[in-house]
Each structure stands twice: as C-alpha cells, then as structure tokens.
Amino acid sequence: MTSDSQTEKKLSDMPDDKGHFGQYGGMFVPETLMEPLEELKQAYFNYMQDQEFLNELDNDLKNYVGRPSPLYFAERLSRELGGAKIYLKREDLNHTGAHKVNNTVGQMLLAKRMGKTRIIAETGAGQHGVATATVAARLGLECVVYMGAEDIQRQALNVYRMKLLGARVVSVESGSRTLKDALNEAMRDWVTNIDKTFYIIGTAAGPHPYPALVRDFQAIIGRETRQQIMEHEGRLPDALVACIGGGSNAIGLFYPFVDDHDVSMYGVEAAGHGLETGEHAAPLCAGKPGVLHGNRTYLMEDRHGQIIPTHSVSAGLDYPGVGPEHSWLKDIGRANYVAVTDEEALSAFHELTQVEGIMPALESSHAIAYVKKLAPTMDKEQIIVVNLSGRGDKDIHTVATIDGIEF
Amino acid sequence: MSRIKGCFAQLKEQHKKALIPYVAAGDPNPDITVDLMHAMVASGADIIELGVPFSDPMADGPVIQKASERALVYGTSLSDVLAMIKVFREQDNSTPVVLMGYLNPIEIMGYETFAKAAQDAGVDGVLTVDIPPEEADDYVPALKAHALDPIFLLSPTTTKERMRHICEYASGFIYYVSVKGVTGTSALDTSEVAQRLKIINEVTDLPVGVGFGIKNAETAAAIGKVSEAVVVGSALVNLVEQNAHDTLGNDKIIKDISQVLLSMRAALDA
Ligand SMILES: Cc1ncc(COP(=O)(O)O)c(C=O)c1O
Numbered sequence: 001m002t003s004d005s006q007t008e009k010k011l012s013d014m015p016d017d018k019g020h021f022g023q024y025g026g027m028f029v030p031e032t033l034m035e036p037l038e039e040l041k042q043a044y045f046n047y048m049q050d051q052e053f054l055n056e057l058d059n060d061l062k063n064y065v066g067r068p069s070p071l072y073f074a075e076r077l078s079r080e081l082g083g084a085k086i087y088l089k090r091e092d093l094n095h096t097g098a099h100k101v102n103n104t105v106g107q108m109l110l111a112k113r114m115g116k117t118r119i120i121a122e123t124g125a126g127q128h129g130v131a132t133a134t135v136a137a138r139l140g141l142e143c144v145v146y147m148g149a150e151d152i153q154r155q156a157l158n159v160y161r162m163k164l165l166g167a168r169v170v171s172v173e174s175g176s177r178t179l180k181d182a183l184n185e186a187m188r189d190w191v192t193n194i195d196k197t198f199y200i201i202g203t204a205a206g207p208h209p210y211p212a213l214v215r216d217f218q219a220i221i222g223r224e225t226r227q228q229i230m231e232h233e234g235r236l237p238d239a240l241v242a243c244i245g246g247g248s249n250a251i252g253l254f255y256p257f258v259d260d261h262d263v264s265m266y267g268v269e270a271a272g273h274g275l276e277t278g279e280h281a282a283p284l285c286a287g288k289p290g291v292l293h294g295n296r297t298y299l300m301e302d303r304h305g306q307i308i309p310t311h312s313v314s315a316g317l318d319y320p321g322v323g324p325e326h327s328w329l330k331d332i333g334r335a336n337y338v339a340v341t342d343e344e345a346l347s348a349f350h351e352l353t354q355v356e357g358i359m360p361a362l363e364s365s366h367a368i369a370y371v372k373k374l375a376p377t378m379d380k381e382q383i384i385v386v387n388l389s390g391r392g393d394k395d396i397h398t399v400a401t402i403d404g405i406e407f
Numbered sequence: 408m409s410r411i412k413g414c415f416a417q418l419k420e421q422h423k424k425a426l427i428p429y430v431a432a433g434d435p436n437p438d439i440t441v442d443l444m445h446a447m448v449a450s451g452a453d454i455i456e457l458g459v460p461f462s463d464p465m466a467d468g469p470v471i472q473k474a475s476e477r478a479l480v481y482g483t484s485l486s487d488v489l490a491m492i493k494v495f496r497e498q499d500n501s502t503p504v505v506l507m508g509y510l511n512p513i514e515i516m517g518y519e520t521f522a523k524a525a526q527d528a529g530v531d532g533v534l535t536v537d538i539p540p541e542e543a544d545d546y547v548p549a550l551k552a553h554a555l556d557p558i559f560l561l562s563p564t565t566t567k568e569r570m571r572h573i574c575e576y577a578s579g580f581i582y583y584v585s586v587k588g589v590t591g592t593s594a595l596d597t598s599e600v601a602q603r604l605k606i607i608n609e610v611t612d613l614p615v616g617v618g619f620g621i622k623n624a625e626t627a628a629a630i631g632k633v634s635e636a637v638v639v640g641s642a643l644v645n646l647v648e649q650n651a652h653d654t655l656g657n658d659k660i661i662k663d664i665s666q667v668l669l670s671m672r673a674a675l676d677a
Contacts, residue, residue: 028542033564174469175463291511
C-alpha cells in the first residue's frame with residue numbers, strides 16, 4: 001500500500017471496526033451489553049449484504065412505507081425567499097408520518113432474522129414509538145415503549161396511538177423525565193431481558209453498531225434524493241438542510257453525499273429560548289465532547305460532567321446528545337451545524353403551512369427556519385434540498401396552546 | 408503492595424472473605440459520607456466501594472438511581488468525592504477505597520488529572536461501569552501510572568475468550584455481576600454463580616468479588632462460600648432511602664447499615 005491510499009480514504013468509509021468516527025462513537029456500555037452488541041453487529045454486517053434480506057427491506061419500504069417519497073419543488077416558498085430553489089424531501093408522506101419508520105422497518109427485519117420476540121424502544125416526541133409500535137403490530141410482537149413522563153404530557157396523542165397499536169407505554173419518572181431518561185430506561189430493560197429482546201434505537205446514536213446501522217437504514221432518504229434531483233435538475237444540489245435531534249434524518253440525507261465535497265450540509269439544532277440563555281438543545285453548537293448512552297459525542301453537560309436539562313418546543317429535538325458521526329463531521333469541517341430558536345421554528349411552521357399547504361412537524365420546522373435564512377444568500381440557480389422529516393399533525397395541540405387557543 | 412492486594416492477601420491468610428459495601432457518596436447529604444465510611448469499617452467492611460453520583464446511571468436500578476439523584480441535589484461532584492476520601496484517610500490509612508461510577512465525570516476532568524487527584528486523595532481502585540477494555544487504551548495506563556487498580560466487570564454474558572481479554576487489563580480484583588440486569592435485581596442463582604466462578608478462576612489469579620443481588624446475611628454467606636468477596640449495594644442504599652428525609656436520619660442510617668454489615672460479617676465468618 002502506498003501512502004496515496006490514505007488520502008483516497010473516503011468519508012463514507014466510517015466508522016472503523018470498533019465503531020469510531022475519529023474520536024467519537026465507540027461502545028461505552030456495561031459489560032453485560034457487549035456480547036449482545038457483538039451479536040447485533042454480526043447480524044447487521046451479514047444481512048446488509050444478504051440479497052434476500054435487502055429485497056425484503058426494499059419491498060417493505062415500497063409497499064408498506066410508501067417509498068420513494070417525493071422530492072417536491074417548493075416553488076412559492078422559493079419565490080418568496082428570493083434566492084435558491086428549494087426542494088422538500090417529503091418524509092412526512094411516509095406511513096406514520098415521519099422518517100422514523102425507515103429505521104424501524106429495517107431494525108424489525110433484523111429482529112425477526114435474529115429470532116427476537118420482544119421489542120423495546122425509547123421515544124421523545126412519540127414518532128419513533130409510534131413507528132416501532134406499528135411494525136411490531138404488523139409482526140404480532142410484544143412491544144414496550146419507554147417515554148419520559150414530561151413527554152407523555154406533551155405528546156398525549158402519540159401515546160394513545162401507541163396504545164391503539166398494542167404497545168405498552170412505560171412512563172419514565174427518573175432524571176429529567178424526558179428522552180434521555182427514556183433511553184436510560186430502555187437500556188436497563190435491555191440489560192435485564194437481553195435473551196429475547198431487540199432494542200430498536202430511534203436515532204443515529206447509542207453504542208456501535210447503532211449509529212452506523214440507523215444511518216444505513218435512513219440513507220434511503222439521501223439515495224433517493226440523489227436520483228430525484230438528477231431527474232429534476234440534472235445535477236446535485238448545492239446545499240442540504242436537516243434538523244438534528246439525535247441526527248438520524250440528517251445523517252440519512254447527508255450520508256450518500258459526504259464524498260461530494262461540492263454539496264454543503266447544514267444540520268439545524270434547537271436553540272430553544274436562545275443559545276445565550278442556556279435553555280436549548282444544541283450540543284454541537286454550544287456543548288462539548290463527553291460520553292453518554294454508549295458513545296463519545298458532543299453533549300450538553302456541566303463542568304463536572306453531569307448532563308444538564310435541555311429545552312426545545314419540539315420534543316423530538318429535546319436531547320442533550322447527538323449521533324457521533326455528526327460530531328466528527330463537525331470537527332473535520334465537512335458539515336455545518338447551526339441552531340434556530342423556538343420562535344423561528346414556529347414562524348417557519350406557519351409559513352410553510354400557508355405558502356405551500358404543507359404542515360411540517362415542529363422538528364422539521366427548524367430545518368425550514370434555517371432555509372429561510374440560507375436561501376436568500378444564494379443565487380436563483382442554486383439548489384437547496386431540505387429534509388421535511390415529518391408532518392405537523394402531532395404538534396397541532398402544542399402550536400394551538402402557544403397561540404392561546406383551547407379546544 | 409497496593410492496599411487492595413494487601414487486603415486480599417491478609418484475608419486469604421486468615422481464611423476470610425472480603426465484605427465490600429457500596430454506598431453513593433453524598434447520599435442523602437454530603438455530611439454523612441466520611442462518618443458512614445468509618446462506621447462501615449468498624450462493622451466489618453474490608454473494602455469500601457464509593458459511588459460517584461451521575462445524572463444518567465444507565466446500569467443502575469431505581470434504588471441506586473435515586474441515591475444519585477439525592478446526592479446531586481447537593482451537587483456532589485467527582486472532586487467533592489475525592490475530597491471526602493482525603494478526609495477519610497486522615498483517620499484510616501489501611502482500608503482500600505474503590506470508586507464506582509460512570510465515565511463522563513472522569514472524561515471531563517481528564518484521565519491524567521483524575522488519576523493523579525485520585526491517588527493523592529487515597530483512592531485505590533476505580534470501577535467505571537461504562538468503559539469496556541475496548542475503549543480503555545488511554546484510561547487503563549493513566550490509572551496504572553498512578554497506582555490505581557482498574558476494576559472491570561464480568562457478566563453472565565461474557566464469553567471465556569472475552570474474560571481472558573478483560574483480565575489482561577484488570578488488577579486488584581475482578582467484579583462478577585451475578586445477574587443479567589441492573590443493580591438491585593433479585594433472583595440470584597447461587598449454583599449458577601458458582602459455575603461461572605469456576606470458569607473465571609481458570610482464566611485469572613485475581614480475586615473475584617460477586618455483586619448484584621446480595622440482599623442479606625444469608626445470600627452473603629452463600630456467595631462467600633464460592634467467591635473471595637461479596638459486594639452489597641442496593642440493600643444498604645435502601646436503608647439510606649428509608650431515612651433520607653428525616654433531619655436526624657444520618658445517625659439512624661449509620662446505625663441501620665452498621666447492623667446489616669455486622670450480620671453479614673458474622674455470616675461470612677461463620
Ligand atoms: C419528525 C421528526 N423529525 C426529526 C426528529 C429528530 O430525530 P432525528 O434527529 O434522529 O432525525 C424527530 C424525533 O422524534 C421527529 O419526530
């Protein structure tokens with residue numbers, strides 16, 4: 001091997017075999033989970049090269065999820081913003097209304113192949129919980145979803161949806177009673193019931209192989225986008241924009257483009273009440289590296305290494321960590337990470353609804369809010385693709401309350 | 408010789424088993440910890456395992472989670488815990504102290520800074536629940552450079568091959584987690600534990616302590632028959648919880664925990 005092969009190493013070759021993206025990622029878990037993770041890693045490596053598995057996945061994505069999702073030219077929004085052409089990748093049109101189902105369909109197929117009979121998941125906004133309960137119902141498997149007590153309050157509709165689908169929703173009362181605590185509780189369940197249980201993590205975080213595995217199941221978003229934008233425009237986009245909770249919809253869109261250095265990438269975090277207030281959920285913009293939930297990544301933590309409470313109007317972004325691949329893409333300068341406030345996201349929610357007749361999830365509204373800033377700085381010839389990760393129906397209650405409306 | 412090694416050597420000579428109580432530092436308030444440590448030694452503890460409170464104790468059951476939460480109300484940090492140990496050492500220079508906790512507080516302090524501070528404070532071993540040897544290439548040398556024993560966990564899911572690998576990194580003793588689950592889990596199967604310990608003893612000469620699920624004198628004695636040490640945690644932390652909200656609770660907590668340890672000591676020595 002010459003030293004040239006070093007420089008030819010592609011960004012898409014990550015992670016290494018221990019699950020590291022540079023200094024990030026890895027497997028920081030209690031010993032009891034090391035063997036189950038090894039087993040999962042083997043299954044994932046084997047099945048991602050197994051044609052029969054991939055055919056079944058394709059078939060489910062097409063006929064159950066409803067893929068490919070359209071790439072829609074938002075002509076009026078583009079005109080109003082007066083800059084780049086804006087395309088929306090319509091993950092909101094998937095079955096269950098968000099990108100989350102791409103991942104749960106994939107992980108459920110793995111669970112089935114591995115002979116697991118019990119499914120657990122954590123959820124914040126409830127979208128991942130619904131997407132998990134949905135695929136569990138389809139296979140008739142027992143399903144337990146952990147959800148922070150605080151989030152159960154905020155997302156009552158999704159809690160009921162999960163129950164209708166036959167899942168048991170367990171209220172998590174420990175810690176800050178939000179998504180991070182639900183993840184802790186799901187890990188505790190997994191450690192206790194590893195023999196028959198498959199843990200479907202909902203974002204591109206957690207210990208290896210989860211960040212890579214979730215990315216690979218979500219990368220269908222970026223692969224379709226590549227093909228669709230070639231059909232529409234005959235070239236790749238200039239910029240990609242996606243919101244970042246744990247980072248799964250963003251990495252799903254970004255990953256198939258990471259080696260196309262002319263395509264810039266913007267991950268949009270939740271600035272909550274403003275980065276300067278400390279009340280936000282923007283570890284990449286305002287946190288520092290640490291270890292939580294099985295991986296090393298940017299975190300919101302105090303100077304003693306305790307994880308601190310987060311705030312976002314959007315429950316799906318209200319998480320103090322982020323998938324490790326984003327931490328690495330930030331440090332090497334391949335992707336840009338920015339943040340928009342609750343207020344900016346809400347305004348974008350209303351604008352997209354009124355201008356395009358598409359009601360985005362509050363999570364996705366963060367991405368739209370950043371597009372409102374970015375597009376006017378670009379030429380009319382340039383192209384932005386923004387991931388519309390989910391639909392806003394689940395958030396109507398939240399928005400109405402903020403607008404002072406009672407039902 | 409390290410305090411931990413010396414302790415096990417002495418116990419072996421006396422044909423005794425090590426009793427290792429776990430409490431969380433700063434639980435239910437920072438005032439109690441040093442006194443409680445001394446009281447536990449007086450009641451038969453051979454090694455003290457001191458929990459470092461963490462906001463996200465992923466491997467702990469509800470009892471120890473709440474202990475962490477109570478300690479964090481007072482903001483008990485890793486530096487505070489080291490300061491407590493320093494005070495403990497003013498009167499006790501022989502009982503080994505092992506820190507048990509999660510990686511992030513150590514990570515933020517920096518491995519080298521932490522290891523030096525821990526050595527200065529009189530810490531003997533460090534058990535970090537969420538760092539397997541695969542991730543420990545910087546962590547273990549930093550500890551060893553400061554005469555700290557890296558304690559690692561083995562679990563019912565650990566293969567023999569992995570045991571070998573882990574034992575290459577470990578010193579002091581090996582901690583065998585007796586059940587699949589979090590701390591505070593019940594249902595400990597003594598004969599299964601005995602079988603696993605046989606395999607572990609084939610792999611390493613290090614003494615083995617067994618934890619998770621030791622509730623009372625009876626289970627302590629049963630496990631003491633097959634291992635070199637028993638670790639008891641949630642059963643003690645439960646006693647903290649029962650008196651946590653009483654202003655005069657500290658004395659009662661110390662009395663209750665001492666009583667349980669005395670009964671375990673007697674059962675182990677019988
Ligand atoms: C619609 C939607 N978008 C985005 C997210 C954030 O997650 P991630 O960053 O993993 O895409 C969520 C999480 O619940 C969501 O429901």
